[in-house]
Amino acid sequence: MYIGGKLTSRPDLITKLIAYHPQKLCPEFSALLQISPIPAFSFDKLDFVYMSTYSRPGSSVFYAVRYVNEITALRLAIVKSVKLCGPRFCLNFKYYM
Secondary structure (H helix, E strand, O other), rough: OOOOOOOOOOEEEEEEEEEOOOOOOOOOHHHOOOOOOOOOOEEOEEEEEEEOOOOOOOOEEEEEEEEEEEEEEEEEEEOOOOOOOOOOOOOOHHHOO
């Protein structure tokens, strides 16, 4: 987002782009991307509730995320990678779009 500029979105929605390769998919990411469906889970003090009405499997996943008394919507835009992703992997979203 820093290089491409700020994405226009609703103020009550956080959008995060995530790339993955099926061969490198760990159980945690499988649950987060709803490949292994889990309706709700917690990570430390964050509570995630899957919003199936708005989600499109394999494309985007929506969650209601709660931290103490604050609740916000989180959208994970999923990009399937044809090459194995590593810590130095960089996506070319201009090509992707």
